[in-house]
Amino acid sequence: MPTGYVFDEIFTRHNFPGHPENASRLMAVMSYLDENGILSELTLVPSRPATREELESCHRGGYIDFVEEVSRTGGGMLDPDTYTNQFSYEAALCAAGGLIDLTAAVVSGHLDNGFALVRPPGHHATPERAMGFCLFGNVAIAARSACRAMGLKRVAIVDFDVHHGNGTQAILNDDPAVLFISTHQYPFYPGTGDLTETGIDEAKGTKVNIPLRAKTGDEGFKHLFHEVVFPILRRFKPELMLVSIGFDCHWKDPLANIELSLTGYHWLCQSLSDLAAELCKGRIVFTLEGGYDLEVLAPGVGNVFRVLLGDPDFHDDLGESFWAEADVSRLVSDLKRIHDL
Numbered sequence: 001m002p003t004g005y006v007f008d009e010i011f012t013r014h015n016f017p018g019h020p021e022n023a024s025r026l027m028a029v030m031s032y033l034d035e036n037g038i039l040s041e042l043t044l045v046p047s048r049p050a051t052r053e054e055l056e057s058c059h060r061g062g063y064i065d066f067v068e069e070v071s072r073t074g075g076g077m078l079d080p081d082t083y084t085n086q087f088s089y090e091a092a093l094c095a096a097g098g099l100i101d102l103t104a105a106v107v108s109g110h111l112d113n114g115f116a117l118v119r120p121p122g123h124h125a126t127p128e129r130a131m132g133f134c135l136f137g138n139v140a141i142a143a144r145s146a147c148r149a150m151g152l153k154r155v156a157i158v159d160f161d162v163h164h165g166n167g168t169q170a171i172l173n174d175d176p177a178v179l180f181i182s183t184h185q186y187p188f189y190p191g192t193g194d195l196t197e198t199g200i201d202e203a204k205g206t207k208v209n210i211p212l213r214a215k216t217g218d219e220g221f222k223h224l225f226h227e228v229v230f231p232i233l234r235r236f237k238p239e240l241m242l243v244s245i246g247f248d249c250h251w252k253d254p255l256a257n258i259e260l261s262l263t264g265y266h267w268l269c270q271s272l273s274d275l276a277a278e279l280c281k282g283r284i285v286f287t288l289e290g291g292y293d294l295e296v297l298a299p300g301v302g303n304v305f306r307v308l309l310g311d312p313d314f315h316d317d318l319g320e321s322f323w324a325e326a327d328v329s330r331l332v333s334d335l336k337r338i339h340d341l
């Protein structure tokens with residue numbers, strides 16, 4: 001069965017040259033996929049604007065109106081990091097709508113799996129606030145849609161962008177139908193994601209925060225995923241796995257210091273894909289969050305598609321970090337205690 005992707009030119013019109021989260025990111029990715037013979041293997045899922053109802057499943061009406069107003073009148077900064085121009089509102093609606101439709105195609109069995117190559121990213125956007133280059137919570141909106149429109153009872157989101165997915169968590173914090181697992185450098189932007197944050201009310205225990213020290217590296221990630229992430233996913237038994245992937249954990253990324261390699265990224269993606277095959281009929285959908293070094297981002301995205309297409313090959317011309325340290329044993333034991341593993 002085919003592997004789907006979402007891309008639309010509108011995602012490159014949301015742009016601010018010189019800002020790390022700019023249109024050249026997706027242009028580099030699309031060129032790489034084309035030049036390496038990957039694009040022709042994929043099925044395009046057209047993007048479309050998310051509806052007002054879909055947006056309001058996660059965001060306040062007044063906030064949606066505010067983003068539309070600022071963007072439609074020429075754009076401006078929504079917070080010190082987060083820009084808009086005249087195309088940003090439409091791009092953000094299409095990012096969310098494209099991911100919803102890609103997810104629906106995977107849930108219905110029309111596609112095997114997929115990756116939404118969308119901008120602006122989403123995991124920092126809270127119900128009422130733009131933050132960290134994000135306007136609307138793409139992955140949270142898709143998870144809500146999977147539950148409300150597609151009838152799923154349990155959806156898992158795994159977020160391994162280097163920053164905490166505070167917006168995804170804020171939107172879904174009281175929703176027991178969505179397991180949210182985030183690995184992130186800590187303390188770091190945006191400041192949230194302590195391991196004691198586990199969800200509220202009926203959703204207590206469904207939010208899993210894995211705060212990482214600098215230099216965690218490939219071995220640290222493997223240890224954490226084997227000991228904590230995989231057991232929690234197996235216990236939750238999701239019907240769908242969504243992955244917020246950011247390539248800013250890579251050692252070459254300019255914004256952080258987690259020291260993952262492309263080989264480590266490949267291991268994470270292959271392992272999650274294998275687990276989706278075991279738990280939820282292979283239903284796995286990736287969506288792009290951060291990642292600001294184009295030599296990392298383009299082959300990194302290519303490697304995700306190789307996994308989704310069932311190709312065992314992957315590319316890592318950059319090698320491993322010199323600095324990775326990987327002692328996460330204390331963190332593993334703390335997480336096991338907090339989450340009853």
Ligand SMILES: [Zn+2]
Nearest residue numbers: 161162163290
């Ligand atoms: Zn990030």
